[in-house]
Amino acid sequence: MTATLADVAARAQVSPATVSRVLNGNYPVAAATRERVLRAVDELDYVLNGPASSLAAATSDLIGILVNDIADPFFGIMAGAAQAAIGEGRGAREKLSVICNTGGSPERELTYLTLLQRQRAAAVIVTGGALEDPAHQAAVGAKLARLAGAGTRIVLCGRPPLPGDSVTATLAFDNRGGGRRLTEHLIGLGHRRIGYVAGPTERTTTRHRLEGHRAALAAAGLANALDARVVHGSYDRRSGYDAVLELLRREPELTAVVAANDTVALGACAALRDRGLSVPGDVSVAGFVDLPFSADAVPALTTVRLPLYEAGARAGRLALGAEPAPPGGIATVHGELMVRASTAGPRTA
Amino acid sequence: MTATLADVAARAQVSPATVSRVLNGNYPVAAATRERVLRAVDELDYVLNGPASSLAAATSDLIGILVNDIADPFFGIMAGAAQAAIGEGRGAREKLSVICNTGGSPERELTYLTLLQRQRAAAVIVTGGALEDPAHQAAVGAKLARLAGAGTRIVLCGRPPLPGDSVTATLAFDNRGGGRRLTEHLIGLGHRRIGYVAGPTERTTTRHRLEGHRAALAAAGLANALDARVVHGSYDRRSGYDAVLELLRREPELTAVVAANDTVALGACAALRDRGLSVPGDVSVAGFVDLPFSADAVPALTTVRLPLYEAGARAGRLALGAEPAPPGGIATVHGELMVRASTAGPRTA
DNA sequence: ATGCTGATAGCAAGCGCTTTCTACTGGGCA
């Protein structure tokens, strides 16, 4: 059937051990021998048996990348960047980096972690905000600790640090700071009645961005009506659309809306438009993340730019061990406020 | 260190064989015994060793999903849908479906295929258009044939059929028909000078959509100036922007632009706007695929809707063997023309 | 010559699991 190491060995007239060493390149093999072996490999179209190899070597070349929603470019960009970085890495053997889509489901997150543990993955990159459920956090923490114990490198990307020392490195987005700067920008423009379309309640990302928003309001003495002006939803466009209608119902005099992310912001814009309100003429809108299409939207979206590609690529290198972990294991990735056309001063009523 | 099957067996006072059978559930085991084994598994926090298992059973539970660019929602949606379908599948054992991002690079495509072959993947789903390079096509075909020979199920999703019988099932998008209907729509509106922003030259998807366009023009007797009105680029927004500027340079009197996909179309809109031209007032614009944000764009984009999610999910089920292959192994997935605000009759000059 | 050393190559013992074949048990039936 399929050629095995032994077949190659026989053809090259050497022992299986020698073939293995040629393939792994971590043991001296005479040039002539190597040559002969490689020729045999080629002639037989031999492909290493991964499972057998992993079993014998007690390691594998699999690297898992967990994302909440791969259809969302936020994750797509990070995951793609990580895979690119990993593909670039020159290790002894090429790594197989794979993206696992949890769909935001805690169970699937754990399932994937178990599946990766089962495969004895070389590294795991977990992206995106964490669920705030303590039980689930503990379960994930325990799972990661076990993985780390088995030699798997763990990298968190765009996720808050985890207690314990099982994580190799954490790249945390400064959601709080970004959220704060964004709202400060709006306040600076003169807005006083600012609505907030938040993400799902139980996510760290949601909370942190909202906390930044709140901090800015509090600093300006505007925090009183806050809660009435916050609506939670998911991270999709639909959610932004619906939330804005709800906000408008609660407070028709709103002059600005901050959204959980760009996608939500675009949904918000659509709702305002459908309501006959102009952006930013009647209501300013701001997003978060700065996805590729945000600069192209009409009007171009004011947002906080998160360097997704860079962060993803760095996570990939960290997973590979190709880059030293940041001091303390944690690096904070800051966002940059991008002021564009979707925000302006409130109409001087 | 990590618990093994033998440890579990010892603890449950049974043989390793029995533990294996309990875990795989394909052999009768007395309820009491099973119970005891499961308790031991739990107590020891045992996780199966995937490589060992795959080696012994000569199969693995890995399913690979190849995409050209995971940062593009076109692929994100399909891949996510496929993963969801696979996660849903109730096989004897949970499958690990993984997304591999080729970045459109033929070498990486082959590398991933080899890596998956190395892992003895249970199935491989290849999405997106193929490169038209005969050498590469042959290489991919050969690789897939080998995989199929080793028992790996092969599913093509959104990719033209491959000769030979190694492919389990093919879901081909009707790019030609969709392209044709789209251009017919424009012609029907009265457009005569229609520009076309095509994707990369060497891709099947590009060619098919363009052929549809050409067919519509030919049927209306408008094919004469075609070539001067076609500009090739990549599948991104930037490409649409630049291409429209080029088209306008070549033919300032253009009244409509058809883009390779929605992202490109949005770039095209941006360029027109920057040129002071209104959409669809001065120039109509149409896309392809119907990504989530296309309906929200301003103006909402006329496009050909491809059922990405459904196709991806079906590909997942086919990969699982949970759904019978379509007759002849090939199913054509048709697009639906979505007429929205970005297309209108040409200005009656 | 003799013994050393460094450079290569081979032997063989697993890695942890699956699965075939065999062995044992108890009950139903003649």
Next chain:
DNA sequence: TGCCCAGTAGAAAGCGCTTGCTATCAGCAT
């Protein structure tokens, strides 16, 4: 009462690879 069979469990032979250890050999110093 004895036999057969269904139901269940175990023994053991690998699956294809890696790697520690040993064997070989040339060259060189003694």
